[in-house]
Amino acid sequence: MPFFEAKGIEKKYKDFTLSASFSIEEGEFLSIIGPSGSGKSTLLSLIAGIEDPDSGTITIGGKDITKERIQKRGIAMVFQDFSLFPSMNTERNIQFGMKEKDRAKRKELSDKLLEVVGLKGYGKRDVSSLSGGEAQRVALARAIAAEPRIILFDEPLSALDPPLRKHLRSIIRGIHDSLGITVIYVTHDIEEAFAVSDRILVMRDGRVITVKDAEELYRKPDSLFTAFFTGEGTALPAHLAFENMEGSIFFRPEEAEIAEDRLSPEMYPRHLVLEECKVVSADFSGPHYMLGLSYKGYPVLVEASRKPRKADVSVKIPKDSVLILP
Amino acid sequence: MRKKGSGYYLLKAVPAVLLLLLLFIIPILLIFSNAFQDGGKAILEVLKDDYTYHLLSFTLRQALISALVSVALAIPFSAFFSKYAFPWRKALLTVSQLAFTIPTILVVLGFVIWYGNNGYLNNALRTMLGVSYTPLPVLYSFSAIILAHVYLNFPIAFALLTASWSTLPETQENAAYTVGSGRLRTFMRITLPRLRGSLASAFILIFLFCFSSFAIVMVLGGNPAYSTLETEIYRRVHVSADLVSASALALFTFAVNALLLAITTPGRKARKGERRERTLKKAKGAKMLEAIVLSFLMLLFLVPPIAAIAIRAFYTKDGIFSLKAWEGISGRGFGLIGGSIDALITSLVIGIIVALLSVWMGSSIAMASAKRNSRLLPFISSLPMASGSVTMGLGFIFVTSFIFTSLGIRSYCLSLLSVIAAHLVIVLPFSVRTITPGARMIPDSLSNAAYTLGRSTGRTYREIEKPLLAPYRRKAFAFSFALSLGEVNATLMLSSGNVETLPVLIYRMIGNYDYQGAAALGTILLAEALIVFAVGEARWRKDAVL
Numbered sequence: 001m002p003f004f005e006a007k008g009i010e011k012k013y014k015d016f017t018l019s020a021s022f023s024i025e026e027g028e029f030l031s032i033i034g035p036s037g038s039g040k041s042t043l044l045s046l047i048a049g050i051e052d053p054d055s056g057t058i059t060i061g062g063k064d065i066t067k068e069r070i071q072k073r074g075i076a077m078v079f080q081d082f083s084l085f086p087s088m089n090t091e092r093n094i095q096f097g098m099k100e101k102d103r104a105k106r107k108e109l110s111d112k113l114l115e116v117v118g119l120k121g122y123g124k125r126d127v128s129s130l131s132g133g134e135a136q137r138v139a140l141a142r143a144i145a146a147e148p149r150i151i152l153f154d155e156p157l158s159a160l161d162p163p164l165r166k167h168l169r170s171i172i173r174g175i176h177d178s179l180g181i182t183v184i185y186v187t188h189d190i191e192e193a194f195a196v197s198d199r200i201l202v203m204r205d206g207r208v209i210t211v212k213d214a215e216e217l218y219r220k221p222d223s224l225f226t227a228f229f230t231g232e233g234t235a236l237p238a239h240l241a242f243e244n245m246e247g248s249i250f251f252r253p254e255e256a257e258i259a260e261d262r263l264s265p266e267m268y269p270r271h272l273v274l275e276e277c278k279v280v281s282a283d284f285s286g287p288h289y290m291l292g293l294s295y296k297g298y299p300v301l302v303e304a305s306r307k308p309r310k311a312d313v314s315v316k317i318p319k320d321s322v323l324i325l326p
Numbered sequence: 327m328r329k330k331g332s333g334y335y336l337l338k339a340v341p342a343v344l345l346l347l348l349l350f351i352i353p354i355l356l357i358f359s360n361a362f363q364d365g366g367k368a369i370l371e372v373l374k375d376d377y378t379y380h381l382l383s384f385t386l387r388q389a390l391i392s393a394l395v396s397v398a399l400a401i402p403f404s405a406f407f408s409k410y411a412f413p414w415r416k417a418l419l420t421v422s423q424l425a426f427t428i429p430t431i432l433v434v435l436g437f438v439i440w441y442g443n444n445g446y447l448n449n450a451l452r453t454m455l456g457v458s459y460t461p462l463p464v465l466y467s468f469s470a471i472i473l474a475h476v477y478l479n480f481p482i483a484f485a486l487l488t489a490s491w492s493t494l495p496e497t498q499e500n501a502a503y504t505v506g507s508g509r510l511r512t513f514m515r516i517t518l519p520r521l522r523g524s525l526a527s528a529f530i531l532i533f534l535f536c537f538s539s540f541a542i543v544m545v546l547g548g549n550p551a552y553s554t555l556e557t558e559i560y561r562r563v564h565v566s567a568d569l570v571s572a573s574a575l576a577l578f579t580f581a582v583n584a585l586l587l588a589i590t591t592p593g594r595k596a597r598k599g600e601r602r603e604r605t606l607k608k609a610k611g612a613k614m615l616e617a618i619v620l621s622f623l624m625l626l627f628l629v630p631p632i633a634a635i636a637i638r639a640f641y642t643k644d645g646i647f648s649l650k651a652w653e654g655i656s657g658r659g660f661g662l663i664g665g666s667i668d669a670l671i672t673s674l675v676i677g678i679i680v681a682l683l684s685v686w687m688g689s690s691i692a693m694a695s696a697k698r699n700s701r702l703l704p705f706i707s708s709l710p711m712a713s714g715s716v717t718m719g720l721g722f723i724f725v726t727s728f729i730f731t732s733l734g735i736r737s738y739c740l741s742l743l744s745v746i747a748a749h750l751v752i753v754l755p756f757s758v759r760t761i762t763p764g765a766r767m768i769p770d771s772l773s774n775a776a777y778t779l780g781r782s783t784g785r786t787y788r789e790i791e792k793p794l795l796a797p798y799r800r801k802a803f804a805f806s807f808a809l810s811l812g813e814v815n816a817t818l819m820l821s822s823g824n825v826e827t828l829p830v831l832i833y834r835m836i837g838n839y840d841y842q843g844a845a846a847l848g849t850i851l852l853a854e855a856l857i858v859f860a861v862g863e864a865r866w867r868k869d870a871v872l
Binding site for chain 2: 048049050051071072073075076077079080081083086087088096097139142143146148154
């Protein structure tokens with residue numbers, strides 16, 4: 001039996017319906033990604049008990065908590081806007097949810113947690129004096145201090161600057177690894193999800209599209225939506241490449257290779273060859289060029305180390321990295 | 327959408343809502359039953375009487391003119407204050423906020439002392455011009471009513487207009503200039519339409535306020551020809567002792583007031599938008615001169631009547647320095663002034679009780695309406711605004727006499743309680759309106775964070791939400807206290823009993839031409855109002871957290 005399971009939970013709004021089922025194992029780090037409005041945050045609210053589902057059940061450790069009060073669920077949450085309590089100093093915030101009653105031990109524990117999140121000596125600081133990154137680390141310490149069975153993160157890094165985000169996400173993952181806490185982490189940043197998660201759940205229009213580990217999600221997406229949501233790529237009608245085939249073919253730009261000379265398909269039986277591609281654009285991104293090509297009127301994206309000198313090129317892609325998607 | 331734990335807040339608001347409804351509905355019902363005592367004859371008479379419509383048209387006319395003049399006068403001042411920065415800009419804006427809480431009786435008193443036929447202004451002009459007649463016969467006329475209303479409301483229009491004008495980015499105006507539009511055309515075609523909302527809401531606020539104005543019309547009009555609906559209700563109760571016809575007229579006024587409120591409410595919708603202040607230009611050279619001139623003009627209009635009160639408190643009618651009034655206040659006086667200390671204590675006690683209750687009721691109603699996203703609760707709490715305070719006073723006369731006839735209790739305590747109840751009903755809408763923005767500003771995630779960390783709704787309110795509400799509660803306390811301290815209409819209506827507050831005493835002393843005594847008491851009232859205002863406006867360090 002999985003540690004946490006959401007079974008057929010549904011929540012109807014005026015113009016939006018969320019319906020989701022998924023499960024996670026104890027100690028797992030699951031990210032939920034999806035476009036804005038796909039229901040990621042709503043799903044978290046339902047799990048935390050901030051909102052109640054219309055139907056379905058949520059279990060933790062085999063116990064049904066669907067009707068359990070928000071206070072009794074043992075689920076802590078870290079919010080996008082940090083949500084530190086302005087009426088208390090940093091230390092008090094961390095001690096807020098502690099089960100320990102003894103004052104000295106509470107103090108000892110909060111000092112230890114401050115050290116864990118890299119804020120040693122910040123205990124007496126007024127929370128309004130903290131920077132965004134510091135505030136979110138305090139919020140993280142506060143969540144851990146409550147000894148929850150699961151910590152939910154609702155886009156915790158969205159309000160921070162990009163360099164800080166990278167630093168903080170590694171702190172979050174590090175704490176997860178050392179304490180073995182079960183984490184559900186909502187983000188709209190794919191790179192962030194790839195970097196921190198054991199598995200990734202993709203949502204769209206209130207539904208769970210797929211749950212996979214990061215590499216599989218990127219290399220073997222099972223729909224065009226997931227494919228494009230998790231990175232760049234090219235989709236072409238399948239019949240352009242293979243006779244009598246339905247659906248679309250999909251490949252990532254780094255899998256493709258351009259050739260300025262004409263390639264004959266017969267010479268490359270293990271590749272898919274696209275001839276007579278027109279170069280439309282070449283964007284330099286530092287490590288490489290991202291070429292925008294046009295193949296029979298369809299856009300094709302290819303990564304190249306140099307800018308092609310000709311306006312017409314051929315493209316070859318290993319057949320085993322070409323996906324056929326419905 | 328309802329938020330988690332909203333049931334708790336609703337439950338907490340129930341006593342406050344019930345008390346409010348009780349204190350509002352019972353007096354109104356008693357007015358109803360009195361008006362219909364003779365099978366509706368009194369109502370029919372009021373409706374058929376030409377005089378009713380004469381009163382209505384005069385009431386509307388004076389309110390309309392007062393509001394128009396106040397707002398129109400504020401436009402040039404606001405235009406400058408929302409564009410240029412100079413050292414004393416903030417101070418003047420703060421002072422203009424004072425108009426929201428200054429007791430009207432002080433305006434009445436200040437006008438009598440400054441603009442009166444034997445007032446400081448006319449005396450000075452007489453000496454300067456060497457004439458014996460009154461050079462500026464302002465008082466006891468229609469223009470006196472308008473002037474006093476403008477005096478009281480120009481700062482309000484100025485404060486509201488400047489606040490919203492300061493948040494309008496100038497990009498549209500600049501865009502108009504770049505395509506060759508002149509200053510005047512740009513103002514008329516671009517700026518004015520953008521200000522429409524705030525102009526309208528300032529106008530409506532002032533119009534409604536002047537519609538129910540009482541003390542100013544009563545004293546400064548000084549002529550039955552200048553009767554408004556409210557003063558006529560008062561006259562019918564205290565001069566003609568005709569409670570039935572007063573009730574009928576009160577009901578008519580109530581209906582008109584409710585209608586006006588209903589018509590104007592959509593126009594007063596709070597504008598959503600960025601709260602960003604635009605960057606002000608530093609006033610230099612000619613603009614600095616303009617700043618000095620405008621500020622001087624404003625102070626020249628606003629300061630003398632109030633300053634005159636404090637000066638007059640130390641001088642007799644003939645301009646001789648005397649501490650007579652102060653001796654009178656300190657307990658050695660005869661007549662009205664002998665009751666000063668009692669009135670002062672009564673006012674403070676009533677003010678504190680009213681303010682405490684209104685903050686308690688205001689916070690619980692504001693929290694419940696924020697948590698439940700309720701439209702009903704704000705509506706209920708603004709109900710008392712549909713009735714003028716004189717009408718409210720009339721209702722409480724009936725309540726008091728009802729309790730007397732049915733229970734046989736007649737005591738000072740009962741009168742005191744009815745004054746407190748009347749003040750509370752009048753003050754509560756303002757308290758709810760002051761606290762509600764604070765309640766709505768508490769982020770959901772903050773409360774949710776506390777819930778997920780195991781805190782109950784009640785403890786979350788006490789530990790997390792209430793501290794955030796503190797500055798709003800303090801402001802509401804100061805506002806309520808100041809309004810109660812300055813309340814004269816309902817109190818005067820009710821105090822045929824024996825509760826005498828400071829403003830009522832001042833009102834009576836003006837009636838007895840004891841201006842020095844009134845001025846001395848007025849100085850005390852002014853000092854109190856200023857202290858309360860300072861408490862409400864001050865920003866404690868702890869407030870700056872959100």
